Amino acid sequence: xxxxxxxxxxxxxxxxxxxxxxxxxxxxxxxxxxxxxxxxxx
Numbered sequence: 001x002x003x004x005x006x007x008x009x010x011x012x013x014x015x016x017x018x019x020x021x022x023x024x025x026x027x028x029x030x031x032x033x034x035x036x037x038x039x040x041x042x
């Protein structure tokens with residue numbers, strides 16, 4: 001996921017892991033994250 005979505009999901013206690021900078025077609029280089037777990041109790 002992108003850094004913007006990371007901030008939103010992180011605020012809801014999702015667990016994300018930094019993936020690194022990826023070149024996205026039409027967007028250029030973007031910081032990305034892996035979604036590794038949902039919020040507790042999900």
